Amino acid sequence: MGEETDTNGYYSTTDEKCRVYASLSFAVLLLGIGVPVWWYTTTVPRVALPYSGIDQLSHLETGIRTKIIVAALTRNRAEHLANDIRETFKKSDIYKLNVMHQVISKNLLLSAYTTHNHEKVAATFDLNVGDVLLLESINLKDAVMVGSKRTVFFSTEASSSKIVSVLSKWILRHDALELTRNALAEPTLYSLDEENRRRFPSSPAYDVLLTLVNPDPEELKVDWDLRMVAKGYIEPFLNEFSTISNFSVKSQWLYLLPLDVTPKMIPDSSILGRHYALPEDVLPQLVTPLEKKLASQVSLYPCINLVVYMVPCDSAPLHIYKKTGHRSRTDNNVEAFLSPRWGGVVLTNPPIEACAKSNISLPITVVPEETTIVGTFVAQLRLLLGIPDLEPIYGVTAVPLVDLKPREWEVDALLRIRTVEQLTSAKLTLQSLAQLLKEISNIVITEVVGKRIKNALRSVQESAKSLERGNLLEGFLHSKEAFTMAEAAFSDPSLLALLYFPEDQKYAVYIPLFLPAMIPVLLSFKNIQKYYFSRVSK
Incomplete structure (x- = not known):
């Protein structure tokens, strides 16, 4: 069968069909495969991050639950002191005190004249890291004596206000914790004190x-x-x-x-x-x-x-x-x-x-x-x-250091300071990083950075839960992990990989390469349209 020709002698059917199919194949290859592949290979890699969880950190409660045991010789004395402690820390958003009271026998402390004997009596109580025992004694030279463990000994004449003052200023260091947190969160409103500047x-x-x-x-x-x-x-x-x-x-x-x-x-x-x-x-x-x-x-x-x-x-x-x-x-x-x-x-x-x-x-x-x-x-x-000199309180003494070792309640106070510091810093770092990554879309977020951010967020949440349960040591360890991971993610050098290569520069580089190849393909759409519409009209 011969080839069909039009009145002017041009090939009509076969040649035209081949040209149309060739144009279609080029268009599909370039637009259907080339452009998506180019777009995928030039897109900045960004791992999905838990932005909603990071945003909720502002509302995350990080109160430190602390067990206070008041052991007095009479029920009236124990209840009165326990109520004074609850009233003092009632409005605190840092501490959530679990104040317990009990009555002890006078015979328990009859032979306790020396510091060592007092410490032996205190050792009979079950105290964990962060717990505090307030123990009434009848053989104290001073109104209040703070032991080397986690015990505050007070005499029968010691006033509740003095005992609460020792608890707040020496043991729990409430004001120092509050200032540390506020100075990190709002540095323009709060200035660091001498202790924070020195530590x-x-x-x-x-x-x-x-x-x-x-x-x-x-x-x-x-x-x-x-x-x-x-x-x-x-x-x-x-x-x-x-x-x-x-x-x-x-x-x-x-x-x-x-x-x-x-x-x-x-x-x-x-x-x-x-x-x-x-x-x-x-x-x-x-x-x-x-x-x-x-x-x-x-x-x-x-x-x-x-x-x-x-x-x-x-x-x-x-x-x-x-x-x-x-x-x-x-x-x-x-x-x-x-x-x-x-x-x-x-x-x-x-x-x-x-x-x-x-x-x-x-x-x-x-x-x-x-x-x-x-x-x-x-x-x-x-x-x-971060262990400051003790603020003098009249009638209050502390047991001297033994073998240069710090007192256990001093280490507990330092754990609380570091926990608050690390938790606050980790939350601020994660929020700042999340805001930065939202605003600048061409920052690379690698799998390593994404994993660090997720681990830091999870550690912050776990630390808050541990503190809520009253587990200070576990809460500190989680806050330490959160702080380390957040700092590592924020300072990761991969975040700067494409920071100075914005989208407009990417288009400026690649358009001169693709445009010469795209123009013939785009113009061929006119012939494809003409070919198919002419067949439909016939």
Whole structure:
């Protein structure tokens, strides 16, 4: 059969059909496959996030349920004190107290005269982490005595207001918790107090760097085992806080590092006939030259610096003077100061007698006062970690520290502070990140980031549930996980992968490539339309 031709001699049916089918195939291939594949491969990968759950964090209640046991000698005394405690914390949105009271026998405390005996009686009560026991005693010298465990002993004459004050200011630290939360949530309305400015921020780990600085090794020979001090004293103390964070203790010696300030010489009646004064307001200037040489950035974690500076004889004895003009300490050989969120410095003076004979025999052998220096470092670590000095309350004493160990109720208070801090920070970080990812659509959200955000959200919720059940330790651990995951998600470098490649740039790059191929295909639609409409009309 021959091919059909029109009156002008052109091929009509077969050729036209092939051209139409070719145009259709190109259009289907380009528009049906090419464009979707291009769109899929150039779309920013974004894992679905639980935005609704993050939005609900603003309404998530994180009250800390705490069990308070009031054990008194009479029912009237126990009920009255329990009611006063409930009334004091009734409007608190941080604490949800479960106050229980009971009557104890007078014979239980008849033989309890010493602190040790009182602690043995308190050990008969079942107390968990975060619980508090208020125990009435008949053999106390003071109105209230706070034990080393989780017990507050009060005498029969102690007033309820004094006991409640101790509970609020020392044990539960209600105002400090409230300020910590509010200052993080609304920094423009609330300013951090001295305790919060001094305390190191939350971190899963810290480096503790113990440094001895000898500015003149030719004159001074320091006979001291710094590594033993780190291993024998600092590490055991920090092990008491292993639940809160991980600590890595390191030590080093630095030489030929003089002070960056010139102290003022003051004549006196000593053997040397003078001493040197270092004003309190110039102490921050000492940190700058030390920071340059300490090499404290040994890891990604915050570094707590503990520095022993051996004062050479030409600047000894060196004493720190307060703004009032008085000495900061009465110890002749040791002076110390604290730098918030950095660390502490101890200035150790050599013996005056040795410096008076320094022109006879060099070098001078100096043996630092280990007990004083270690005690100073422990006191500084307590402040830097978040255990403040106790606010004086008349008639109230605290059991002295044993073997440099913190009191259990102090660790519990620190757990509450860190829990509130980490929970508040995690919630704010998740909300800020969610808002950022909503507003900027070309930020990549990888599976890793999405998993971290989901884990952080789940940990925040689990922490709130644990605190509601009264499980402080479990609540803290979940808040620590939430804080770590939220910070890791927020600082993930993949979030910046396409931040500077917006949609308009993507179209500007790809349209010149696709447009030349698209124009013939789009124009061929006219021939396809003409072909099919002409067949329909026939």
